[in-house]
Amino acid sequence: MDIEQHKIPQATAKRLPLYYRFINNLHSQGKQRVSSKELSEAVKVDSATIRRDFSYFGALGKKGYGYNVEYLLSFFRKTLDQDEITKVALIGVGNLGTAFLHYNFMKNNNTKIEYAFDTNAEKIGTEIGGVPVKHIDDLEDIVKGDITAAILTVPSSAAQGITDRLVKSGVSGILNFTPARITVPDHIRVHHIDLSIELQALVYFLKHYPLEENTEQEE
Amino acid sequence: MDIEQHKIPQATAKRLPLYYRFINNLHSQGKQRVSSKELSEAVKVDSATIRRDFSYFGALGKKGYGYNVEYLLSFFRKTLDQDEITKVALIGVGNLGTAFLHYNFMKNNNTKIEYAFDTNAEKIGTEIGGVPVKHIDDLEDIVKGDITAAILTVPSSAAQGITDRLVKSGVSGILNFTPARITVPDHIRVHHIDLSIELQALVYFLKHYPLEENTEQEE
DNA sequence: GGATGATTGTGAAAAACTTAACGACTATCT
DNA sequence: AGATAGTCGTTAAGTTTTTCACAATCATCC
Numbered sequence: 001m002d003i004e005q006h007k008i009p010q011a012t013a014k015r016l017p018l019y020y021r022f023i024n025n026l027h028s029q030g031k032q033r034v035s036s037k038e039l040s041e042a043v044k045v046d047s048a049t050i051r052r053d054f055s056y057f058g059a060l061g062k063k064g065y066g067y068n069v070e071y072l073l074s075f076f077r078k079t080l081d082q083d084e085i086t087k088v089a090l091i092g093v094g095n096l097g098t099a100f101l102h103y104n105f106m107k108n109n110n111t112k113i114e115y116a117f118d119t120n121a122e123k124i125g126t127e128i129g130g131v132p133v134k135h136i137d138d139l140e141d142i143v144k145g146d147i148t149a150a151i152l153t154v155p156s157s158a159a160q161g162i163t164d165r166l167v168k169s170g171v172s173g174i175l176n177f178t179p180a181r182i183t184v185p186d187h188i189r190v191h192h193i194d195l196s197i198e199l200q201a202l203v204y205f206l207k208h209y210p211l212e213e214n215t216e217q218e219e
Numbered sequence: 220m221d222i223e224q225h226k227i228p229q230a231t232a233k234r235l236p237l238y239y240r241f242i243n244n245l246h247s248q249g250k251q252r253v254s255s256k257e258l259s260e261a262v263k264v265d266s267a268t269i270r271r272d273f274s275y276f277g278a279l280g281k282k283g284y285g286y287n288v289e290y291l292l293s294f295f296r297k298t299l300d301q302d303e304i305t306k307v308a309l310i311g312v313g314n315l316g317t318a319f320l321h322y323n324f325m326k327n328n329n330t331k332i333e334y335a336f337d338t339n340a341e342k343i344g345t346e347i348g349g350v351p352v353k354h355i356d357d358l359e360d361i362v363k364g365d366i367t368a369a370i371l372t373v374p375s376s377a378a379q380g381i382t383d384r385l386v387k388s389g390v391s392g393i394l395n396f397t398p399a400r401i402t403v404p405d406h407i408r409v410h411h412i413d414l415s416i417e418l419q420a421l422v423y424f425l426k427h428y429p430l431e432e433n434t435e436q437e438e
Numbered sequence: 439g440g441a442t443g444a445t446t447g448t449g450a451a452a453a454a455c456t457t458a459a460c461g462a463c464t465a466t467c468t
Numbered sequence: 469a470g471a472t473a474g475t476c477g478t479t480a481a482g483t484t485t486t487t488c489a490c491a492a493t494c495a496t497c498c
Contacts, residue, residue, distance in 0.1 A: 011485055013427070017419035021398065035445065044400045044411075048487055055447055063446040064494030086422045095318035102314060103415060111418055149421060173425045175418055179240065181263045187430045191421050192263075193412065196322060199330055199394055200236035202368060202410050203305045206392045208232070211406045230455060254475060267457055274477055282476040283464030 092154035101129035254285035311373035320348035
């Protein structure tokens with residue numbers, strides 16, 4: 001129960017799940033050891049950054065050797081609380097919501113979507129990707145106390161209303177895929193992922209931040 | 220043709236599409252003027268950051284007044300190249316891909332998905348969200364020279380192979396939704412959006428970075 | 439068992455980004 | 469017209485994040 005190791009930078013924290021997945025891959029492939037350089041090429045993060053990130057957790061590697069995959073894996077499993085499952089609800093079973101439900105989440109993951117909610121009568125009562133679809137009128141009853149986080153994939157007009165209900169039901173984090181910037185009390189964490197903005201941003205970068213043409217061939 | 224105004228920080232560039240959308244909203248609502256404080260509450264970005272961001276483009280506002288919505292809108296339209304449409308292809312018409320196709324992209328947007336590609340015979344020849352679905356075997360012929368960016372929503376096992384074909388076909392940017400970290404030549408820009416990692420990161424933050432409970436009620 | 443090459447962990451520097459603070463200016467009210 | 473409240477643009481400070489560079493250490497080979 002080590003509270004107060006808050007010294008891990010947020011930028012590092014965001015990369016941890018990425019590292020975890022690739023270490024898992026390596027382990028499945030039977031790889032015994034890995035260097036920060038190899039890892040860097042796989043996850044596209046500078047090797048010095050990787051070493052720095054790892055170092056916040058102590059000395060995980062050995063000089064002149066690299067990192068032991070087995071050890072790294074068990075360490076990350078512990079750190080990312082892979083044993084303890086976080087329960088999640090998904091609101092809005094449209095195309096995007098359905099995509100989430102079909103993701104094979106439990107693999108390499110500490111989260112489980114327990115319930116999905118929608119208003120469409122055809123979907124209610126069915127299971128999608130193994131997740132039961134409930135009517136949104138039952139949101140409060142089902143979520144109350146039991147669910148930690150919510151994935152919001154509803155039309156943006158419904159976003160704030162549903163959000164308020166989620167907050168009242170005791171959810172502490174929301175992954176918001178709607179274009180609406182929802183308002184929540186200070187103790188609720190919201191991460192926004194806005195698909196349309198991501199595409200626009202990519203296009204802006206293409207036009208205004210041209211990348212170097214590199215004549216060097218990678219080895 | 221102002222090349223070399225590269226002085227806009229990347230963090231700012233990423234926020235521009237967000238600003239643009241909200242300014243658009245305000246304009247539709249018939250609002251005449253807006254302050255950085257109001258905008259801040261709407262987009263959830265600190266007001267000083269907004270003023271700083273805007274200032275990279277010169278003096279867009281007036282002291283003691285705020286910003287003229289009309290002017291701001293026309294400025295951003297120009298800056299974000301909203302008049303010139305960027306052609307995009309989407310590869311992989313699964314649930315996530317379909318979600319993208321149904322997005323009403325042309326509204327407030329300078330991008331258009333011209334073609335979608337898949338292998339599923341039932342989908343080929345149809346239109347989804349107004350976008351024709353083609354067989355992936357025809358990728359090179361259709362894309363060649365005509366398409367600037369691609370949205371990658373295929374299974375991760377296919378990601379690198381498709382990527383290589385896209386690069387050969389002259390695409391310069393890829394929005395990668397697969398968990399695979401694809402490898403491309405230096406002059407190709409890739410933005411990764413990894414849904415599973417986003418959820419894991421949210422959960423990690425919930426556990427390790429509890430937010431302040433604020434007794435103050437917002438006005 | 440010593441020499442060689444590889445690799446970590448980290449101090450220090452640099453770069454990138456955010457926030458505070460305030461002078462200068464504007465609009466509006468009385 | 470003067471006072472008041474509001475707001476920008478920006479300087480400077482603060483914070484966070486990345487990167488460099490190298491001593492310390494380890495594995496391996498002859």
